[in-house]
Amino acid sequence: xxxxxxxxxxxxxxRGSPTRTLLMMLAMAIGVAAVVVLTALGEGARRYVVNxxxxxxxxxxxxxxxxxxxxxxSPGMLLGQIPREITLDDAEAVLRSPAVNRIAPLTxxxxxxxxxxxxxxxxxxxxxxxxxxxxxxxxxLGRFLPPGEIHQSTPVCVLGNKxxxxxxxxxxxxxxxxxxxxxxxxxxxxxxxxxxxxxxxxDEIVIIPVAxxxxxxxxxxxxxxxxxxxxxxxxxxxRRDAETILFQRHNGEKDVTVITQDAVLATFDRILxxxxxxxxxxxxxxxxxxxVLIMNVMLIAVAQRxxxxxxxxALGAPGKQIRNxxxxxxxxxxxxxxxxxxxxxxxxxxxxxxxxPSLPVSPPWWAVLAATGIALGTGxxxxxxxxxxxxxxxxxxxxxxx
Amino acid sequence: MIALEKISRIFEVGDQQVxxxxxxxxxxxxxxxxxxxxxxxxxxxxxxxxxxxxxxxSSGTYLLExxxxxxxxxxxxxxxxxxKIGFVFQSFHLVPRLTAAQNVELPMMLAGVPADExxxxxxxxxxxxxxxxxxxxxxxxxxxxxxxxxxxARATVMNPRILLADExxxxxxxxxxxxxxxxxxxxxxxxxxxxxxxHDVEIGARARRQLHMLDGQILSDETRAA
Numbered sequence: 291x292x293x294x295x296x297x298x299x300x301x302x303x304x305r306g307s308p309t310r311t312l313l314m315m316l317a318m319a320i321g322v323a324a325v326v327v328l329t330a331l332g333e334g335a336r337r338y339v340v341n342x343x344x345x346x347x348x349x350x351x352x353x354x355x356x357x358x359x360x361x362x363x364s365p366g367m368l369l370g371q372i373p374r375e376i377t378l379d380d381a382e383a384v385l386r387s388p389a390v391n392r393i394a395p396l397t398x399x400x401x402x403x404x405x406x407x408x409x410x411x412x413x414x415x416x417x418x419x420x421x422x423x424x425x426x427x428x429x430x431l432g433r434f435l436p437p438g439e440i441h442q443s444t445p446v447c448v449l450g451n452k453x454x455x456x457x458x459x460x461x462x463x464x465x466x467x468x469x470x471x472x473x474x475x476x477x478x479x480x481x482x483x484x485x486x487x488x489x490x491x492x493d494e495i496v497i498i499p500v501a502x503x504x505x506x507x508x509x510x511x512x513x514x515x516x517x518x519x520x521x522x523x524x525x526x527x528x529r530r531d532a533e534t535i536l537f538q539r540h541n542g543e544k545d546v547t548v549i550t551q552d553a554v555l556a557t558f559d560r561i562l563x564x565x566x567x568x569x570x571x572x573x574x575x576x577x578x579x580x581x582v583l584i585m586n587v588m589l590i591a592v593a594q595r596x597x598x599x600x601x602x603x604a605l606g607a608p609g610k611q612i613r614n615x616x617x618x619x620x621x622x623x624x625x626x627x628x629x630x631x632x633x634x635x636x637x638x639x640x641x642x643x644x645x646x647p648s649l650p651v652s653p654p655w656w657a658v659l660a661a662t663g664i665a666l667g668t669g670x671x672x673x674x675x676x677x678x679x680x681x682x683x684x685x686x687x688x689x690x691x692x
Numbered sequence: 693m694i695a696l697e698k699i700s701r702i703f704e705v706g707d708q709q710v711x712x713x714x715x716x717x718x719x720x721x722x723x724x725x726x727x728x729x730x731x732x733x734x735x736x737x738x739x740x741x742x743x744x745x746x747x748x749x750s751s752g753t754y755l756l757e758x759x760x761x762x763x764x765x766x767x768x769x770x771x772x773x774x775x776k777i778g779f780v781f782q783s784f785h786l787v788p789r790l791t792a793a794q795n796v797e798l799p800m801m802l803a804g805v806p807a808d809e810x811x812x813x814x815x816x817x818x819x820x821x822x823x824x825x826x827x828x829x830x831x832x833x834x835x836x837x838x839x840x841x842x843x844x845a846r847a848t849v850m851n852p853r854i855l856l857a858d859e860x861x862x863x864x865x866x867x868x869x870x871x872x873x874x875x876x877x878x879x880x881x882x883x884x885x886x887x888x889x890x891h892d893v894e895i896g897a898r899a900r901r902q903l904h905m906l907d908g909q910i911l912s913d914e915t916r917a918a
Contacts, residue, residue: 295801306789601785604746605799605846606774608767685746689785 300618315627321577322631329657330639332566350551353515375511387531389524394421416503432464432479443501447475451483452493581668588676600688609681616677624669699752727899778847782859786831837868
């Protein structure tokens with residue numbers, strides 16, 4: 291029997307009981323669509339996090355004080371020393387590395403900010419003019435921190451959008467004076483409204499020169515140093531250089547941690563990919579259920595078509611051909627079901643993308659392949675038994691319909 | 693053509709053994725017109741199924757055109773059925789979702805005959821049997837006589853040497869039954885070997901050679917003079 295005839299005959303018998311066929315395909319389609327939509331959501335979440343992370347800056351290496359690894363007892367600890375803090379000079383020294391493009395030292399604290407009778411608590415960020423570009427921030431009005439000597443403490447500040455709104459309302463703020471703690475700062479710029487980014491709301495901060503922040507909080511250490519490597523390829527060298535430079539400056543004491551944005555990103559990426567796969571796997575269970583349904587329906591089909599099977603045998607069809615016919619039915623059922631499921635799944639993903647435009651929803655290719663594969667696989671696997679049953683029917687009893 | 697030697701067929705019913713056929717030896721020549729008669733349970737349908745390779749004997753040998761076909765495997769038996777044997781059933785056994793033409797086409801499709809050749813043969817055959825206008829009708833749109841004629845067309849489309857008919861007129865009224873019988877007998881004149889199972893004495897008497905069966909044995913074997 292020719293393949294085209296087998297397929298035609300099988301599709302004919304599927305059309306012979308349209309309701310049953312449609313319900314089966316629906317079950318298959320829902321299974322496939324579930325896998326597609328759920329993995330699309332997971333993938334969307336992954337991309338969302340990755341995008342958020344990349345929005346922090348590109349080719350970033352982050353230096354933070356302290357060491358998060360256990361390295362036994364260091365001589366410093368015996369002398370009762372705490373890990374050395376990272377100073378502004380340390381930060382500037384990192385610039386010696388040829389792999390480093392620019393740096394932005396960061397120091398952080400909270401302080402009250404007041405203008406006339408209005409006052410509130412704000413997070414104060416001390417940094418340099420480079421921060422704007424290293425951290426991919428956008429300025430709304432005025433100017434950012436002036437470039438110049440890192441140790442110079444100019445009494446100027448840049449307000450976050452919300453802080454400006456709360457203190458000044460719609461009145462012009464650039465050029466006005468505000469009081470941070472016990473010091474007066476002139477407002478030189480307003481940040482553009484950016485909203486939340488990695489749990490850090492840039493709308494509710496005030497940025498002042500790092501030296502001014504040190505004076506304000508009476509410290510000399512840095513909370514972070516953001517180091518921008520020259521290119522993607524030089525990230526690793528920048529990390530190594532920053533480590534070497536800082537260890538040397540700290541007399542060989544390994545009391546700073548240098549991480550790359552990529553490493554953090556890779557971790558998130560791994561976690562969320564695993565999550566997507568897990569969710570996809572759960573959805574794939576519904577495909578197995580659809581497979582069992584297919585088996586059920588095929589068994590019913592065999593029972594209902596006993597006479598037809600007997601006839602086909604009498605007309606000269608060997609058992610193998612009968613088996614192939616039922617196989618073809620199962621493949622058609624699960625094949626058309628999966629195609630419908632893919633269409634449904636993609637439509638669902640598009641719908642979610644419409645509703646949550648910030649989530650970059652898109653089904654990953656491996657999930658689409660796996661869903662189709664599992665659908666076809668279970669369809670075929672679960673039709674083996676019914677098909678064999680049909681093939682082994684005794685033609686005499688089958689023809690008499692007993 | 694057909695040579696059965698000491699054929700027995702024993703069914704197991706529960707823990708009892710029931711012999712449907714006992715030591716039957718029978719030879720049928722090419723172009724013979726044979727009727728198998730007897731009460732129900734006499735083994736006539738079992739014998740027909742054995743000749744048609746739908747069933748296997750418990751013992752004995754079956755030579756078809758000199759070839760021992762009783763120990764062929766499933767695929768080889770199917771091949772013999774496909775090429776050499778045609779079946780006509782009491783309840784027609786047409787596939788309900790297929791049209792008359794598609795039902796006739798079925799054996800050729802199973803045998804892998806190319807599609808254009810199939811179309812030509814189906815058209816010619818339906819024309820022969822006066823079913824041309826009915827070609828695209830499904831079985832439930834056909835009368836009993838038309839259905840049986842479609843079934844006969846299907847049985848003969850592969851040009852078999854043997855045509856086995858199990859109560860072919862059982863579901864038909866007398867007039868249509870006679871028409872169907874004429875159609876079958878016409879095939880005998882073209883050289884086909886026709887074996888017909890019936891308990892209708894009038895139908896059975898039309899055959900040149902008449903076998904009467906009882907309790908799994910052949911009671912009488914009479915050949916009418918031409």
